[in-house]
Amino acid sequence: MQEKMLIEDIRNGSEKAFKILYSQWVSRLYQFVYQYLKSESATDDVVQETFMRIWTNRESLNSEYLFKSYLFTIAYHCLLKELKRQINNPSMEKYLEYQNTMATKDDEISDEIDYDTFQKALEKAKSHLSPRQREIFELNKEYGISIPEIAEKLSITDQVVRNQLSAALKTLRNELTGFNAIILIIVFSLH
Numbered sequence: 001m002q003e004k005m006l007i008e009d010i011r012n013g014s015e016k017a018f019k020i021l022y023s024q025w026v027s028r029l030y031q032f033v034y035q036y037l038k039s040e041s042a043t044d045d046v047v048q049e050t051f052m053r054i055w056t057n058r059e060s061l062n063s064e065y066l067f068k069s070y071l072f073t074i075a076y077h078c079l080l081k082e083l084k085r086q087i088n089n090p091s092m093e094k095y096l097e098y099q100n101t102m103a104t105k106d107d108e109i110s111d112e113i114d115y116d117t118f119q120k121a122l123e124k125a126k127s128h129l130s131p132r133q134r135e136i137f138e139l140n141k142e143y144g145i146s147i148p149e150i151a152e153k154l155s156i157t158d159q160v161v162r163n164q165l166s167a168a169l170k171t172l173r174n175e176l177t178g179f180n181a182i183i184l185i186i187v188f189s190l191h
Contacts, residue, residue, distance in 0.1 A: 007063040010055075018058070021067070022051055029075055036079055037086075046082050050075040125175035133168035136161055 009017035026047060034043040053074050054061070061070070126134050139145045139153070140161075147165070151158045 003067055004063040007061050007067060010058050011061050011063075013058070018055060025068075025071055026051070029071060032072065033075060033079055037082065042082055042086070046075065046078045049078045053078070121176060122172075125172050128171055128175055129168050130164075133164050133171070136164045137168040137172070140165055 003021070006017045006021050010021065029050065030043060030047050033046045034040070037043050037046065050071065054071065061067075126137070129137060136150055136154075139150050140147065145153070147158050147161045151161045154161070
């Protein structure tokens, strides 16, 4: 089926036409996005959001314009949004610091650690914390909230926050033994 006809059918609400266009473009779009994000889950999110926007705004599709340009323009904006979100994510900042540190060392790294693997390991390790330890760790290390601010927010003393954070860090170090260099960067100091 010709692309212009597919676009017209999509404008009229044809899910079948949308699925055909989707199958024609999804792998190329995925490759484009992945080359920037290097994360399967983030790439999946951007690709899905791109196609969702196309479906949601299908009535404004114009069959006279190249669909490829429209598709990649939307993907580009979704990609920028995701990159901004990642850059503002404290874990990404620490990951990039780690990558930069490792890139400057003479040692060869046999296992490449990717961000998705690190995030999964960190989430699994955090599941071993008590609810209070996890809350304090996330407030301090992921959101950058100081110990006195956490103490005030949770109506506990600074010392209780320090004790809980210290216990959380000890547990995380034990759980993330394969990520020692990364975890040391993440837990570099108490705020």
